[in-house]
Amino acid sequence: MTERYKELLVARYYVEHVKSVDVAAEEICDEESVGTWTDLRTTEGRPHVAKLRAEVLDKKVFADHEGYQSGEVTIGFQTETFDMEAGITSILSMLAGNLFGLGALRNIRWLDVDFPRSIAEYFPGPKFGVDGVRKIIGTDKGEFPGRPHVGTIVKPKMGLTAKEWAEVAYDAASGGVDFIKDDENLSNQPFCPIDERTVNVLEKLDLVKEETGRNVIHAVNVTATHDVMWRRIEEALDNGAKCLMIDVILTGYQELAQMARDPSVKVPIHVHRTMHAAFTRNPLHGISMLPIAKIVRMTGGDQLHIGSYGQGKMDTDLDLELKLKDALLNDMYEFKTVFPTASGGLYPAKIPNLVKYGGNNIILQAGGGIHGHPDGTRKGAMAMRQALDATLKGISLDEYAKEHIELAKALEKWGY
Ligand code: CAP
Ligand code: MG
Secondary structure (H helix, E strand, C coil): CCCCHHHEEEEEEEEEEEECHHHHHHHHHHHHHHCCCCCCCCCCCCCHHCCCCCEEEEEEEEEEECCCEEEEEEEEEHHHHCCCCCCHHHHHHHHHHHHHHCEEEEEEEEEECCCCCCCCCCCCCCCCCCHCCCCCCCCCCCCCCCCCCCEECCCCCCCHHHHHHHHHHHHHHHHHCEEEEECCCCCCCCCCCCHHHHHHHHHHHHHHHHCCCCEEEEEEEEECHHHHHHHHHHHHHHHHCCCCEEEEHCCCCCHHHHHHHCCCCCCEEEEECCCHHHHHCCCCCCCHHHHHHHHHHHCCCCCCCCCCCCCCCCCCCCCHHHHHHHHHHEECCEECCCCEECCCCCCCCHHHHHHHHHCCCCCCEECCCHHHCCCCCCHHHHHHHHHHHHHCCCCCHHHHHHCCCCHHHHHHHCCC
């Protein structure tokens, strides 16, 4: 990275423009900094305005199709153009603003971003990160220090009462999971009030601690409108919650940043990305998950869903997910790391590949793949842990299943 790059907020876009990639780059700079669709003779040229123009740092032409040219452009935004008291909203209003709707751009996709230190330092970053979460759960030591975590989402996602929910959580925890989370759309429905759920689950997890010595944490989904969310956060923390969860695309990143900054929030924040695929999935248009992951890290998520390394039920892209893992775990100024979470359609047989790609810093999360076990949740959790143990010991699952009936039954039901 050159010195100049370090002073600018650098964003990379895929573009398809009716004229050319060159024109696309200039149009983005105009629309998102000091210009508009026409020249502004009286105002634009003033030196104090002109110096704020975004810069084209790089351009690549890929192809000429019928009626448009495709390529990639790298744009550098001047840091003075951002209102850092407004935080991430100011940044997104430019990097992900009107440019998506410009008519001459047939498609445009925000691929990546690099935040200069001068911008990054306005953000809190994760309070706990991978190391902090490990200390709470105790996986910084033990038979396999630094091993992957096994997590679950209680299923079915709707309908269980708070008491039933807590029973299922107990079964999963006593079977061996490290982490339990609310589903993204379970919050405070009348059939399962959030307070009652939180308190009942905490009691059950205390019991698991007494019985097994293991610390298991439950992420309480506090996602809601601002005031309601903050009331729920306070109540959850008063009740003793050890982890909170937020659907960050629904609330906006500023809510996450506020949670991460708030001194009363002394627990990790699990970040679910529901709705992301509305703009991340189309490979030609929208926003890649890569900028999202970097923003979640800056704004203070401790755990983030990044996909299943090609293994699960959700749309998945192994190359991208490896980059997401790096964005969460590699050095980024002084920010702590974020625990990458693999989820969606996972079950025991998927674990060897998940660990192959994700390494040890991965949360292996299974809802259906635990609660759908032929002998129920507890055995389902045991099967996940057995698959992980086998993987860490370098033993094939088939071999390990000979002595572990829970794993054998999971393999029989779901195969590979
Ligand atoms: C997984 C999950 C997660 C998805 C979200 C679900 O449940 O709870 O929300 O993983 O996708 O409802 O599908 P299962 P992503 O284990 O039963 O599939 O992690 O890609 O954001
Ligand atoms: Mg879910």
